[in-house]
Amino acid sequence: MAKVFIYPATSLILSDLVSRHGHTPLSSAVAIRERVQTAGLESPPLQITPEEPKKGLKWAAVEVPSGVRGRMALYGPMLEECEAAIIINDADFAFGCMGCARTNELIKFLLRQKDVPKLDLNYPRNEEEGVQFVAAIKRFLAGLGSEK
Amino acid sequence: MTPPVRIAQISCGAEYSGVQHEIDDAAHEVNGEIFFPDIALKDIRRDFDAFGLDVRSPDLKLSIARAKALVEGRVEADAVFIATCFRCAEAAIVRNELRRYIHENSKLPVVSYSFTERTTSGTLLTRMEALTTIARRRALLARETQQGITLGLDSGSATTKAIIMKDNKIVGTGWTPTTEVLKSAHSVIETALAEAGMTMKDIQAIGTTGYGRFLVGKDINADLIQEELTVNSKGAVYLADRQHGPATVIDIGGMDNKAISVMDGIPGVFTMGGICAGASGRFLEMTAKRLGVDITELGPLSMKGFGGRVPMNSYCIVFGTQSLVNALAAGSTREDVAAAACHSVAEQVFEQQLQEVDIKEPVIMVGGTSLIEGLVFAMGELLQTKVVVPHHSQYIGAVGSALLASGFIREH
Structure with missing residues (x-):
């Protein structure tokens, strides 16, 4: 079974799909609520301290904003650990959302650089696309099992 | 509560x-x-x-x-x-x-x-x-005239200032470089009282501001202990007689700078910089020291020079000073170097802070650095406007405190 990084990392649906196929999702596992009452769309766990942006220097230089480096301190180790990745582009906020576009660009770039099985999909805009979308993810996850 | x-x-x-x-x-x-x-x-x-x-x-x-x-x-x-x-x-x-x-x-x-x-x-x-x-506290900030006898004290990072006001007039002033916070405060109060011909018993209300405001305020039992952003903008429009309508207040201090967009004497948007000493009065102090002149002479000296003749490759207080030293060694005149230093500070404040507030005329410069005419000139050039420097501008925090403190007289 593979460790699968999911993008957006906050997507519960993706996380659930990965788990159902027996793989381990690598995600931030933070619920996106209907009401937004926190600072950001995907507010981080409380253990984020000013040390995290310093740890993030492993993936982004000091001139990169602290918010990007703080995020990379969380996602960087997952990117290194992952054995497969699912990337959903232009997802709806409710599907899963990561607040910083610069971090998102960096995460997707690092995933695409990595030599692991990847599924790069656009978020579906209608029911037909939705069916194909889920089928593609299922096929990808099932295939990961057979590779092993 | x-x-x-x-x-x-x-x-x-x-x-x-x-x-x-x-x-x-x-x-x-x-x-x-x-x-x-x-x-x-x-x-x-x-x-x-x-x-x-x-x-x-x-x-x-x-x-x-x-x-x-x-x-x-x-x-x-x-x-x-x-x-x-x-x-x-x-x-x-x-x-x-x-x-x-x-x-x-x-x-x-x-x-x-x-x-x-x-x-x-x-x-x-x-x-x-x-x-x-x-x-x-809009009601407090709405005050336009000083009443009774009040003392305002500004315990700043570089200097400590005191003002005594009576019936809307400044009657006593005190100024000293800040060393020990309380000692400096008592020293300027004594000077201001002596000039006013008064004793502490005559004072009906006290206001403090600046970095040492809490310590000094507690020590002298102040009625109002208030940060410098609101106090300085209030003092600026009061002294410049621009209490109505828009104004922009710039205060380049010893440790940080403030740019405040004011409407009817009340700040709307403000920024405060304090990361880099190269944009502070401290840089001008260092320049004056290197040029062998008193800080009060830097302004007139810079007005005789042309800053464009001196290459300034850094805003940093260390490397910027190095540029000035290099320029002197290469034969630049002290006048040109003084003008370049003023331009450097003005430009840095302009680029880093004034972009964050909407500049509306009149532009009022206050604080000790507003007495350095080369700096005021450089700022005016950058903003393409005539900068207003009111009387007693170096006492701005103390004046604002004395003005606002008079709102507390009735409580006594």
């Missing part, structure tokens, strides 16, 4: 930078309460599209939606704190546009800030205090 001032936070990256609790702590310290305007996901899409600034980061889209909710009254707040990551270009554009949007379309006081992971609650305290003051 007075309910806390509700400060709406509009931000991107504060939590992931690990500084959210610093923001919360700073607000809590001044009886403020940070909250995040509660909006629905569908509002984000609608408001972001309506605003028309096509940014990529979802948290900036959320910021835009929250700003619209505040302006349109869907969420109630007393003040707004806008904060984004330092060095993020996309966020800087949003921060600036939202600050302007809220300022122009609501009466909410706004402060904007770009943070790093090193931002502490101490750094944010003065800004938060100013926000809560403007939100809650």
